[in-house]
Amino acid sequence: MSRIANRLTIFATLTLILVACSSVQKNQALLDAEQSYAEAKQEQQILRYAPAELERAEQALSSAADADNLDDMNSLAYVGAARIEIARAIAARKASGARLEELGEVKNKERLKAREIEIQREQQAKAEALRDKEAALMEREQALAKAEALRRELEELQAMKTERGMVMTLGDVLFSSGKTELLPGAMSTIDKLASFLAEYPEKSVLIEGHTDNVGSEAYNLDLSERRALSVKEALVQVGVDAARIDTLGLGESTPITDNATAAGRLKNRRVEIVIRD
Amino acid sequence: MLNSVKPYWQRIHLPALLTMMLVVLSGCSSAPKPVAEISAAETALTAAESEDVNKHAPVRMDRARQKIKQAKVELGKQNYATAKRLAQEAQADAELAKAIANKAEADRAVSELENSIKVLREEIMRARKRQ
Numbered sequence: 001m002s003r004i005a006n007r008l009t010i011f012a013t014l015t016l017i018l019v020a021c022s023s024v025q026k027n028q029a030l031l032d033a034e035q036s037y038a039e040a041k042q043e044q045q046i047l048r049y050a051p052a053e054l055e056r057a058e059q060a061l062s063s064a065a066d067a068d069n070l071d072d073m074n075s076l077a078y079v080g081a082a083r084i085e086i087a088r089a090i091a092a093r094k095a096s097g098a099r100l101e102e103l104g105e106v107k108n109k110e111r112l113k114a115r116e117i118e119i120q121r122e123q124q125a126k127a128e129a130l131r132d133k134e135a136a137l138m139e140r141e142q143a144l145a146k147a148e149a150l151r152r153e154l155e156e157l158q159a160m161k162t163e164r165g166m167v168m169t170l171g172d173v174l175f176s177s178g179k180t181e182l183l184p185g186a187m188s189t190i191d192k193l194a195s196f197l198a199e200y201p202e203k204s205v206l207i208e209g210h211t212d213n214v215g216s217e218a219y220n221l222d223l224s225e226r227r228a229l230s231v232k233e234a235l236v237q238v239g240v241d242a243a244r245i246d247t248l249g250l251g252e253s254t255p256i257t258d259n260a261t262a263a264g265r266l267k268n269r270r271v272e273i274v275i276r277d
Numbered sequence: 278m279l280n281s282v283k284p285y286w287q288r289i290h291l292p293a294l295l296t297m298m299l300v301v302l303s304g305c306s307s308a309p310k311p312v313a314e315i316s317a318a319e320t321a322l323t324a325a326e327s328e329d330v331n332k333h334a335p336v337r338m339d340r341a342r343q344k345i346k347q348a349k350v351e352l353g354k355q356n357y358a359t360a361k362r363l364a365q366e367a368q369a370d371a372e373l374a375k376a377i378a379n380k381a382e383a384d385r386a387v388s389e390l391e392n393s394i395k396v397l398r399e400e401i402m403r404a405r406k407r408q
Contacts, residue, residue: 096383
């Protein structure tokens with residue numbers, strides 16, 4: 001009898017304890033947390049960067065599911081939900097860390113590019129400075145060459161250096177006797193002078209006509225003037241700007257030698273071209 | 278003779294059953310003092326206390342502080358189960374606050390770096406145009 005009673009008592013007690021201790025039904029808080037866990041479990045970033053925290057979330061949720069009272073279930077569901085959020089935040093932070101590293105490399109590359117451009121610019125500036133220097137040198141050489149050329153050309157024009165500047169003389173033989181027309185023989189001198197003036201646009205000329213003392217003074221003055229104008233005309237015809245040419249008739253006033261001999265008079269009949277700067 | 282011998286289940290199983298019951302009872306009756314939980318929560322709170330946390334997760338952090346405070350009150354009242362729950366929640370709250378702040382700072386660093394790269398690229402563009 002006592003045997004059966006004892007047995008029954010023990011079973012009854014065990015049953016009571018088991019019932020009292022058995023887990024309560026899952027409430028909404030836990031179901032929500034489990035749902036959010038299931039979602040987190042799908043996210044590669046979380047699986048990759050925060051597996052340990054996700055594991056802790058799972059432990060809290062499974063403890064919540066096994067809880068024997070609602071307070072524990074709520075609390076553990078709360079902790080589980082918080083741990084899911086922690087996992088999410090940790091994963092996001094680590095992803096940002098990885099991004100930082102990538103961006104660091106990107107920035108280094110950009111810095112390198114900027115530096116290269118700077119170097120290029122420096123080299124360009126150096127090259128430009130060198131070019132400028134060379135250009136200046138060349139300009140100087142050219143100026144020297146030009147001066148030398150001018151000297152030679154003046155020489156070729158048979159110009160004489162005088163206190164009035166360079167002076168070239170067209171002799172009487174280049175004019176018809178007692179007339180103003182230039183003979184064809186004068187044209188090579190005119191051409192040379194024209195190309196000289198084209199090359200040195202800053203220069204101008206003064207054309208002076210002179211005669212010997214044969215004939216009246218008025219006649220000689222007029223003749224000298226017309227001969228000077230005739231030379232001017234010839235120059236203008238080959239393209240020299242008339243504004244660069246002045247003319248002056250001096251008649252018999254300024255002989256360069258004695259008018260007593262025929263040779264002297266020939267020398268005195270002349271046109272002088274003064275080249276002015 | 279027969280009565281002098283106890284039934285086999287009484288001899289062998291009663292102590293075992295009692296032990297089982299004890300185990301089950303202790304597992305489901307009043308909790309032990311949650312010293313470890315309180316300590317873990319306090320560690321988490323200390324680790325979380327920072328300007329960044331106050332800036333990025335002040336509410337969550339405050340919740341952690343309130344809960345650890347309440348957990349200690351319950352501990353004093355020997356409401357160990359409640360104290361344990363509060364301590365665990367406080368720990369999770371503190372850790373979450375810290376994780377949120379860390380994430381926010383990392384995001385900020387990323388956007389700063391992105392910005393500086395943008396500026397650098399603009400400078401390069403301008404420099405190229407000048408060339």
